[in-house]
Structures are given as C-alpha cells and as structure tokens.
Amino acid sequence: MSVVSVLTPVLVLVLCLVMGFLALRGRRSPAAAAKPWVDEDLRDDSEEAQLREGEDEEWVDVNEEKEVAHVPYSPQRHSHEQMLQRSLDFYELMNRRRSVRFISPEPVPLVVVQNVIRAAGTAPSGAHTEPWTFVVVSDPDVKHRIRLIVEEEEEVNYRQRMGDKWVSDLAPLRTNWIKEYLDVAPYLILVFKQTYGILADNKKRTHYYNEISVSIACGLLLAALQNAGLVTVTSTPLNCGPKLRLLLERPLNEKLLMLLPVGYAAEDATVPDLQRKPLPDIMVHI
Numbered sequence: 001m002s003v004v005s006v007l008t009p010v011l012v013l014v015l016c017l018v019m020g021f022l023a024l025r026g027r028r029s030p031a032a033a034a035k036p037w038v039d040e041d042l043r044d045d046s047e048e049a050q051l052r053e054g055e056d057e058e059w060v061d062v063n064e065e066k067e068v069a070h071v072p073y074s075p076q077r078h079s080h081e082q083m084l085q086r087s088l089d090f091y092e093l094m095n096r097r098r099s100v101r102f103i104s105p106e107p108v109p110l111v112v113v114q115n116v117i118r119a120a121g122t123a124p125s126g127a128h129t130e131p132w133t134f135v136v137v138s139d140p141d142v143k144h145r146i147r148l149i150v151e152e153e154e155e156v157n158y159r160q161r162m163g164d165k166w167v168s169d170l171a172p173l174r175t176n177w178i179k180e181y182l183d184v185a186p187y188l189i190l191v192f193k194q195t196y197g198i199l200a201d202n203k204k205r206t207h208y209y210n211e212i213s214v215s216i217a218c219g220l221l222l223a224a225l226q227n228a229g230l231v232t233v234t235s236t237p238l239n240c241g242p243k244l245r246l247l248l249e250r251p252l253n254e255k256l257l258m259l260l261p262v263g264y265a266a267e268d269a270t271v272p273d274l275q276r277k278p279l280p281d282i283m284v285h286i
C-alpha cells in the first residue's frame with residue numbers, strides 16, 4: 001500500500017471533522033438563515049420560548065392581588081367640522097416627518113425628551129404590563145462607545161450579513177455603516193423591550209405581546225418627537241443588542257428594539273425625495 005493511499009482517507013476524515021466543527025460553530029438557526037435581517041438577540045422571543053424560559057422559575061400572575069376598579073370614561077368629543085380639521089392637521093404634521101440622518105449638535109432641553117417619553121409610555125400594552133425601558137444617553141463618552149459598537153457591527157452587516165440584494169435595495173437611501181449622528185445628536189434613545197418582568201421579590205411575570213407593545217410605544221414616540229419639532233431616524237442596529245445592553249448595564253430580560261438619535265435637524269440636512277403610497281394603495285374599505 002502506498003503512503004498516498006493510506007493518507008488520503010485519513011486526510012479526508014480530518015477535513016470533514018474540521019468542516020463539521022466550523023459549520024457547527026458558525027451555525028445560525030434555519031429562521032436566521034432565511035431572515036438575516038432578524039436580529040439574533042431578538043429572535044427567540046415567541047410565547048413558547050417565554051414559557052420554556054420560565055419552566056423552573058417562579059412566575060406570578062400579571063395582576064396578582066390587584067383588584068382594579070373600573071371608572072367612567074368620557075373622552076373629548078369634537079364637532080364633525082372640528083374632527084375634519086384636527087384629523088387633517090395631524091396628518092399634515094405627520095406627513096412632514098422624515099427619517100433624518102443629519103442631526104444638529106444644538107442642545108435640546110431634557111424636559112422635552114422626558115415629555116416625549118411620557119407620551120410613548122401612554123401606549124397600550126399586553127395585560128397593561130408596560131414592557132418598555134427607554135434609555136436616554138447624552139453623555140458624550142457613552143455616545144461614542146455606542147457609536148464604536150454600532151459601526152463595528154454595521155460594517156460586518158453591510159459587507160457580509162445583509163447580502164448584495166439588501167445592500168442594493170438600500171442604495172437609493174445612501175445609508176452606510178458610518179453613523180456620525182451617534183456622536184453628534186444631543187440624545188440617543190435606546191428602546192428596550194422587556195421580554196418578561198422582574199418583581200421586587202425576583203419573581204417573574206409574563207409580558208404578553210411585548211414586542212408589539214413596545215413597537216406601538218415607538219410609534220407614539222416618533223409622533224411626539226415630530227410634534228415637538230425634533231427629528232430622528234429609527235435605527236435598528238443588527239446584532240448590536242447584547243453589547244449595547246451590557247454597556248448600558250441593562251438586565252438580561254431587556255432586548256434592544258430600536259436606537260433613536262434625537263435632536264434638531266442639521267441646517268444642511270438632506271433626505272431622499274421619497275413619495276408615500278396614496279390612500280387607495282394602503283386602505284381597503286369593505
């Protein structure tokens with residue numbers, strides 16, 4: 001038997017083992033392979049996963065021992081004419097909102113941001129669990145660390161994770177992994193969804209529909225910012241969640257959903273000249 005015929009099967013075996021090991025190490029779930037834009041940190045949050053997570057832990061009822069009184073509610077009513085005017089005014093205000101990536105360093109009073117977050121916190125939530133944490137960062141050093149984390153990951157996103165199609169779909173928006181606004185904007189608001197609640201006695205409570213609830217809160221937050229004359233861009237930095245959570249010292253039950261730089265628009269800010277779909281394309285009346 002020649003040396004070659006003995007060594008070849010051995011080499012093939014070693015190669016297979018090494019490739020198998022590398023494949024396992026770099027493994028992503030089938031869902032991840034199919035949907036690379038879904039953040040790994042956000043992925044495993046189905047109701048099922050929440051239930052699994054709590055198997056050997058002590059969980060409590062969401063509203064344990066809380067008898068909630070039901071009180072009369074009479075919201076403001078307007079005449080038809082006023083309703084028409086108000087609905088149009090609000091639409092026109094919101095229609096001027098744009099995602100702005102050029103933000104002025106000019107300071108913004110903190111109390112305005114506090115009010116905006118109060119408005120976001122009025123969102124409805126599953127079983128009224130209010131599963132959100134808004135981390136407001138104005139410290140320049142922390143903002144810069146956030147920028148370093150985001151830019152490092154976003155470069156990998158653009159170069160590898162997102163793929164050619166996604167990158168070319170974004171080309172008209174002229175986005176890239178350089179995020180100057182993370183240093184420049186007077187505030188960064190990092191919105192975390194709490195996948196479950198932790199009570200004072202360390203018991204857990206289920207946060208039903210936490211991602212939907214926090215997404216609704218984000219919508220209100222965007223409207224409140226627009227109403228205050230501030231701008232933002234709804235950035236969702238892919239795969240930065242765990243590092244940012246650690247940097248900001250947030251607990252394990254909190255997952256980053258959105259990162260919003262907030263401030264006035266820079267004087268020379270530009271936005272892509274996009275059109276919105278007309279009503280018949282977005283509304284079906286049955």
Ligand code: IYR
Pocket residue numbers: 154170173175176177235236237238
């Ligand atoms: N998160 C990246 C990429 C990005 C993705 C989508 I979808 C956008 O609408 C815009 C950007 C970034 O912030 O650059």
